[in-house]
Every structure is written in structure tokens, then in C-alpha cells.
Amino acid sequence: MTQPKDFGFDADAALLRDTARQFLLDQLPTEALHRLVASDHDPHRAPTNNWNPALWRQIVELGWTTVAVPETAGGAGLPLVALAALAEEVGRAALPSPFLATAAATLVLRQCQGAGTRDLLGEIAAGRTATLAITPRSGAWETAACDLYLDNGKLHGSAWYVQDAAKAEVLIAKAAHRDGLALVAVPVTAAGVELVPDSILDLTRDQAHVHFHGVAVDTAQILAAPGAGAATLDAAWPGVLTLVAADLCGAGEWLLQTTAEYARTREQFGRTIGFFQAIKHPLVNLMIQLDHARSLTYNAACALDHEPERAPALARMAKAAAADAGAFGASRAIQFHGGIGFTWECAVHLYTKRQKHNQILYGDASYQRARLAELLFGV
Amino acid sequence: MSDQAKQDRPEQAEFRAQCRAWLAANPLPEPPVRLPQSAIEIMHTAQLEYLRDWQRQAYEAGMVGCDYPVASGGAGRRDCQLIANQEMQRAGRPFLPNILGLGMAAPTIQIHGNDFQRENLLPRLFSCADIWCQGFSEPGAGSDLANVQTRAERYGDGWRITGHKVWTSLAHFADWMILLARSDRAHKYEGMTYFVVPIKANLGKTVTVRPLIKITGETGFNEVFFDGLEIPDHYRVGEIGQGWEVAQTTLLHERGAGPWVTPSSGRGGDPERNIADAWGLLELARRSPRAGRTAADDPVLRDRIMQLIIRQEGSRQGARRARVPALCDHPQRIPLQAKLVMSEIRQDVCALAMELQGAAGTLSIGDANAPEGGEWALGYLNSYGVTIAAGTNEIQRNILGERVLGLAKSK
Numbered sequence: 001m002t003q004p005k006d007f008g009f010d011a012d013a014a015l016l017r018d019t020a021r022q023f024l025l026d027q028l029p030t031e032a033l034h035r036l037v038a039s040d041h042d043p044h045r046a047p048t049n050n051w052n053p054a055l056w057r058q059i060v061e062l063g064w065t066t067v068a069v070p071e072t073a074g075g076a077g078l079p080l081v082a083l084a085a086l087a088e089e090v091g092r093a094a095l096p097s098p099f100l101a102t103a104a105a106t107l108v109l110r111q112c113q114g115a116g117t118r119d120l121l122g123e124i125a126a127g128r129t130a131t132l133a134i135t136p137r138s139g140a141w142e143t144a145a146c147d148l149y150l151d152n153g154k155l156h157g158s159a160w161y162v163q164d165a166a167k168a169e170v171l172i173a174k175a176a177h178r179d180g181l182a183l184v185a186v187p188v189t190a191a192g193v194e195l196v197p198d199s200i201l202d203l204t205r206d207q208a209h210v211h212f213h214g215v216a217v218d219t220a221q222i223l224a225a226p227g228a229g230a231a232t233l234d235a236a237w238p239g240v241l242t243l244v245a246a247d248l249c250g251a252g253e254w255l256l257q258t259t260a261e262y263a264r265t266r267e268q269f270g271r272t273i274g275f276f277q278a279i280k281h282p283l284v285n286l287m288i289q290l291d292h293a294r295s296l297t298y299n300a301a302c303a304l305d306h307e308p309e310r311a312p313a314l315a316r317m318a319k320a321a322a323a324d325a326g327a328f329g330a331s332r333a334i335q336f337h338g339g340i341g342f343t344w345e346c347a348v349h350l351y352t353k354r355q356k357h358n359q360i361l362y363g364d365a366s367y368q369r370a371r372l373a374e375l376l377f378g379v
Numbered sequence: 380m381s382d383q384a385k386q387d388r389p390e391q392a393e394f395r396a397q398c399r400a401w402l403a404a405n406p407l408p409e410p411p412v413r414l415p416q417s418a419i420e421i422m423h424t425a426q427l428e429y430l431r432d433w434q435r436q437a438y439e440a441g442m443v444g445c446d447y448p449v450a451s452g453g454a455g456r457r458d459c460q461l462i463a464n465q466e467m468q469r470a471g472r473p474f475l476p477n478i479l480g481l482g483m484a485a486p487t488i489q490i491h492g493n494d495f496q497r498e499n500l501l502p503r504l505f506s507c508a509d510i511w512c513q514g515f516s517e518p519g520a521g522s523d524l525a526n527v528q529t530r531a532e533r534y535g536d537g538w539r540i541t542g543h544k545v546w547t548s549l550a551h552f553a554d555w556m557i558l559l560a561r562s563d564r565a566h567k568y569e570g571m572t573y574f575v576v577p578i579k580a581n582l583g584k585t586v587t588v589r590p591l592i593k594i595t596g597e598t599g600f601n602e603v604f605f606d607g608l609e610i611p612d613h614y615r616v617g618e619i620g621q622g623w624e625v626a627q628t629t630l631l632h633e634r635g636a637g638p639w640v641t642p643s644s645g646r647g648g649d650p651e652r653n654i655a656d657a658w659g660l661l662e663l664a665r666r667s668p669r670a671g672r673t674a675a676d677d678p679v680l681r682d683r684i685m686q687l688i689i690r691q692e693g694s695r696q697g698a699r700r701a702r703v704p705a706l707c708d709h710p711q712r713i714p715l716q717a718k719l720v721m722s723e724i725r726q727d728v729c730a731l732a733m734e735l736q737g738a739a740g741t742l743s744i745g746d747a748n749a750p751e752g753g754e755w756a757l758g759y760l761n762s763y764g765v766t767i768a769a770g771t772n773e774i775q776r777n778i779l780g781e782r783v784l785g786l787a788k789s790k
Contacts (some may be wrong), residue, residue, distance in 0.1 A: 009705055014705045369689070
């Protein structure tokens with residue numbers, strides 16, 4: 001299969017993206033974001049989960065949760081490049097929401113065969129929130145790594161680094177069974193589910209680890225049968241990586257534009273500081289890195305629809321490039337804002353922390369390149 | 380490549396089929412000598428004549444300048460040059476030698492020139508009957524190009540040119556030059572005028588071409604002295620005092636960011652060998668010994684190879700994205716990065732290739748034991764030509780920072 005030249009980014013996708021950008025600019029300008037998530041600066045504060053559920057209900061109304069849900073399951077079934085473009089806008093606004101976690105869950109569900117899959121996808125399209133519970137305590141990102149066990153219809157063990165867990169209604173949990181890995185849908189309200197919030201750097205999301213104390217699972221909750229879970233998750237994985245890459249690109253662009261604006265206005269030595277090449281050239285280097293990351297992200301997103309056999313390598317490329325660009329942009333944004341950039345009142349730290357989180361999430365740049373090398377060298 | 384054909388319009392698809400058929404039916408004879416890595420490294424007449432013959436054939440087959448109007452020697456097509464380029468590359472054809480004419484003189488003359496220039500100069504440029512060179516840089520006008528001092532003085536109805544140009548690739552073969560000269564000393568930017576000037580016809584008279592030798596030991600660029608060369612006024616391109624604006628069109632195309640697609644067909648050196656392409660590092664690493672295993676087993680080198688492949692693919696996907704306006708925030712943002720990014724990736728790829736080779740990385744072009752005949756090492760040295768030419772990459776960063784990010788100007 002081959003990709004369309006325009007990445008499949010059609011007029012519907014452009015309208016969705018443009019509407020989303022304006023909506024977030026109107027509804028969550030940077031000052032409002034700061035008020036929403038940064039009211040408590042105490043480094044020892046209890047874990048937080050600051051978000052705006054009313055805004056999320058509007059987002060559901062706008063149809064963002066339908067984008068990746070196939071039409072047969074009640075969604076809009078748009079090309080995945082549209083989902084990537086949407087994730088980019090979410091990153092640009094540093095939106096605290098269940099969008100990313102739910103979209104990742106959606107991408108996994110698209111690969112599932114279990115009887116309840118279609119209904120759950122339909123519920124997600126209608127606004128039900130979900131998140132992946134697939135990572136062990138060690139933080140290993142590999143599919144096989146698992147601290148949760150399915151035995152005699154009951155879940156025992158734990159899942160860690162669960163994204164936006166406090167905003168999610170359903171956990172898509174990976175569990176080890178004697179016949180192999182399974183994927184299971186578990187409502188967070190189910191008996192025996194214990195959610196423990198983490199204290200995290202990023203103020204624009206929440207994270208938790210989840211203990212499962214003999215949580216009963218019936219067959220309707222099995223999304224991928226024991227033995228089918230690994231292949232299902234692997235098939236979805238390029239999409240999940242692409243989603244995080246897109247968020248990194250959007251937030252990275254905010255950092256670039258915000259820092260460029262500061263460099264256009266802040267004066268020292270009788271000139272705006274953007275005149276000096278010690279500022280100008282690194283900002284251009286950041287722009288180049290971001291453009292590479294963005295182009296690779298669209299390429300990977302397009303591959304999900306049109307060249308799935310190439311998607312694993314292309315998504316690794318996108319996440320690696322976006323993680324590096326994200327880290328570089330975050331660092332330069334603080335540095336070039338000078339003293340004000342080191343303060344809590346300057347919004348740059350909100351984005352820097354989100355970038356750090358996404359940089360690490362599901363494997364940083366060197367992790368992605370190591371996996372890419374295995375794909376390209378064959379060993 | 381069926382990739383590229385997939386979304387052709389009907390007339391493009393028909394043209395692609397024509398190109399493909401012609402290329403299949405007209406194989407090129409083996410070159411009589413080793414070809415250089417690019418047009419600006421052409422040293423010998425035998426290299427030039429072989430490549431010149433190829434460009435003439437490609438022009439006659441309708442693959443060079445095909446989007447230009449018929450009156451300018453083109454075929455009056457629309458959006459077909461890129462297709463011709465893809466098909467010539469697919470067929471493994473060597474590069475077109477008249478690169479400075481095709482890439483810079485032709486679009487500048489088409490946009491700013493007069494009918495005389497378009498009708499008389501462009502057909503011979505496309506067919507490679509005339510070789511072109513570029514007279515912009517001077518000893519005192521490098522990064523600060525607007526400091527050109529070569530004088531253009533009124534002389535009867537025409538102009539008299541006196542001065543000194545440097546880094547002039549292909550001048551030793553050139554029939555014509557695009558020239559940026561100073562017509563008014565009182566104004567820096569508004570005091571320049573743009574001309575086309577005949578070089579070869581005036582050699583030994585009012586024009587002297589002296590070769591410069593590059594760090595590779597190759598010749599191919601020159602300095603050019605004008606000692607009162609007289610030209611008629613219809614050799615002027617654009618208005619008097621508008622030379623800087625006209626030169627921006629040339630530079631935009633030189634940086635790969637202009638509206639006219641440059642006809643181009645392939646690479647030099649040994650066409651069988653994947654030089655200066657990051658993907659070529661995979662195979663090189665597999666057969667390069669390293670600490671008892673191969674370079675492909677070394678995690679640090681694997682990481683560095685992946686970094687370069689990712690950058691190169693990022694740049695290629697960027698070129699694709701630049702043609703999708705809905706996915707670009709600023710129309711010039713990606714095009715203005717093209718030469719900077721391409722040249723730095725090429726430099727880093729060649730440097731890493733030499734490192735992967737270990738001890739064999741010491742061997743230079745022509746050594747019987749050098750990996751790929753030493754082309755990687757030669758490519759590494761030549762890569763500096765590209766990071767410096769067309770405005771150094773430092774100047775490119777200024778341009779990007781100023782035009783795209785709106786930062787304060789350096790001048």
C-alpha cells in the first residue's frame with residue numbers, strides 16, 4: 001500500500017483542526033489554564049487533578065471523541081491524521097482532559113475482537129472516558145511486562161503509570177493469563193478496584209497506580225482473549241506513540257511561538273534580544289526540529305491508515321523526533337525567558353512539565369531509536 | 380515510485396508515461412571517465428561533454444524546462460518538471476550539468492528578464508548549448524552580499540563592468556553569467572543592478588577566469604575578473620537599482636524555496652553506490668568491523684545512525700508536507716530550511732560513514748581498498764561547499780529567524 005501525498009488530511013480534517021484550535025484559544029487561554037492548574041505551588045501538595053469537566057462536555061459535543069471510532073461503531077471514522085492534528089491542538093493548549101488517554105484506549109479498542117468492543121467504542125464516541133492500564137511497577141514499556149494477573153475470572157495485581165486515571169470511567173487493562181496476555185475492560189467503580197493517585201511533575205494531567213483486589217471479570221469484559229492481547233496491543237502501539245508525538249509537537253510549537261514573541265519584545269542592550277544570534281539561531285534550530293517531528297508524525301498517522309506494515313518504524317521515528325524536539329524546546333523556552341522563565345507565574349513551566357511527561361511516556365527518544373534500530377537492522 | 384504516480388492528474392500521468400518510455404528506449408552510454416559528485420565539481424572537458432550531451436537529449440525529449448512557456452524554450456506544461464525529475468532519477472540518470480543556469484538563471488530571467496533574454500538565452504540554457512555561472516560573491520561581499528563592489532557604469536547606451544567575483548563554480552566552462560553589480564555607490568541596497576553577461580566570448584579580452592582549488596584538490600570554482608567588459612542595456616535584468624530584489628529571486632531558488640522547480644536528474648560519483656544517504660549507513664555498519672563484532676552491533680553507533688535516518692526522513696516528509704498548505708503554518712517556513720537541513724544532514728552522514736569505516740576511513744578517493752572507492756570521504760569534504768554556498772548556514776538561520784519568526788534583523 002502507499003500513502004496519499006497529502007497525508008490524507010482532507011477538508012473535514014482541516015475544519016475539525018481549525019475549529020478545535022479556535023475553541024481552545026477561546027475557552028482556555030493561557031491565563032485561564034494557569035488559574036485552573038497552578039493554584040497551589042507547594043511542591044509537597046497532595047496529588048492534584050485539576051481540569052474542567054464542563055469544557056470536556058463541550059469537547060464531546062464537538063465530536064472529538066468520535067474521530068477515531070469507526071462509523072460501524074457509531075463514530076466519525078476520520079483518517080487518523082485528523083486525530084493526530086487534534087492531539088496537536090490539545091498539546092498546543094496543554095489541555096487538562098481525558099482526551100489523550102481516551103484516544104489511546106480507542107486506538108487499542110480498534111484492534112480488539114472481543115464481543116463488548118463495539119459497544120464500548122460507541123460509548124466512547126458518546127463521551128465515556130477510558131485509559132490504558134498496561135504498565136508494570138518497573139515502568140517497562142514492553143508489551144510482555146505485566147504486574148496484573150487474570151486467574152479464574154478474577155484480576156489480581158496492579159497497573160502503574162495510568163494516565164488521567166482519575167478522569168477515566170473505564171480501564172483497558174492488560175492482564176497475564178496462563179494462556180498469554182489478555183485485554184480486559186474494567187469500570188473504575190468495579191468492586192476491588194483501588195486507585196492511588198501519584199504526585200507528578202505535570203500539572204496538566206493526573207496519573208495513578210491501580211490495585212486490583214480480586215476484581216471479577218465476566219466474558220463480556222474480555223476485549224482480547226488470553227493469548228491475543230500481545231498482538232492486539234502491538235498492532236495499536238504505533239497509533240499510541242503517534243498520538244503522544246502529536247501532543248509534543250503542539251506543545252512544542254506553543255513554546256517556540258511564545259519564546260519567539262518574548263524575543264521580539266524583550267529589550268536588552270538597546271535591542272530586542274531576538275537580534276542576538278545566541279537567541280535567534282537556537283530558536284531556528286528548534287523550529288527545524290519541530291518541523292521534522294511534525295512531518296514525521298503526519299507520516300506515521302497516515303501510515304496507520306494506508307501502510308500499517310510500515311507504521312511501527314515510522315511511529316518510532318515520530319516519537320523519537322518529537323521527544324527530542326519537545327525537550328529542546330522546553331529547555332530553551334525557560335532559558336530564553338531569563339529570570340521570569342524561572343518563576344511559577346510564567347506559564348512556560350506548565351508546558352515544560354507537560355513536555356517532560358510526554359517525552360518519557362511510552363519510551364523516550366533513545367528508547368525509541370533503540371527499538372527502531374532493531375526493526376531496521378533486523379536484530 | 381508508483382507512490383509518486385498515484386495522484387498524477389491525467390495529463391501528468393500521460394507525461395510520466397512518455398518520460399518513462401523515452402528513458403527506457405534511450406539508454407545512456409557508460410561515461411568515459413569517473414563522474415564527479417555534482418555539477419559544481421566538474422573539472423574536465425570529457426566529464427562536461429558527456430553530461431552536456433545527456434542534458435541536450437533530456438531537453439529534446441521534453442524533460443528539461445518543460446513547465447516554462449514555449450516562447451522561453453519550454454514545453455508550456457504545468458506541474459510536470461517534478462515528474463520528469465522523478466522519472467530521470469528513477470532511471471538512474473546522472474545529474475544535469477547546467478545546474479546554475481537551470482536552478483538560478485532561468486527562473487530569474489523568466490520572472491524579471493525581458494523578451495530578448497527569454498527568447499534567445501533560455502532555449503540554449505535548457506539544451507546546454509550555453510553553460511551558465513553565477514557572479515554574486517566577491518572578496519568583500521560574502522555573507523554581506525549587499526556589499527558588492529563590482530561596478531556597472533553607464534557607457535553610451537550600454538554598461539561597462541569592472542570588478543572581481545569569487546567562488547564562481549563552472550566559470551571555466553561558462554558562456555554566460557548572472558551578475559550582481561553596483562550601479563550606484565551612494566546607496567547600498569538600492570544601488571545594485573542585475574545583468575546577464577557573456578563570459579566565454581570575452582575571455583582574454585575584458586574577462587579573466589582563474590581557477591581556485593578546493594579542499595578536495597578538485598577545481599571547479601574560480602575567480603572572475605572584469606576589466607571594462609562592455610554590454611548593451613538589454614542585458615540588464617529588471618530595473619536599474621532593483622538588483623537586490625532580482626537577486627532575491629535567484630537566492631530563493633538557490634535555496635530550493637522558489638516557485639520554479641529546478642530540472643534535476645540524479646547524482647554523480649558511482650550511481651550504484653548510495654553515497655550521502657543516511658539509509659546507506661545501515662549496510663556500511665553491517666560490514667564495518669568494530670571491537671570484534673560489527674559497527675551494527677555497537678549501541679552508540681546504532682543510536683547515531685538512527686538519529687540521522689530520522690533527520691533525513693523528517694526532512695523528506697517535510698518536503699512532502701510543504702506541498703500541503705493546510706499542514707503548514709507559514710508558506711516559506713519549510714522551503715527556507717531546505718538547503719540548510721539537506722547540507723547539514725549530508726555532512727553528518729558522510730562524517731559518520733567515515734567513522735563507521737574505522738581504519739579504512741583514512742583512505743581517500745581512488746584508493747583501491749577504500750570503502751565505496753573513497754566517495755564518503757570526498758563527499759564529506761565536498762559537503763562544506765554546500766553548508767557555505769548560497770549564503771552560509773549561519774546566514775540561513777538569520778533569514779529563518781527574521782522572515783519566519785519575526786526576530787530583529789541582523790543588518
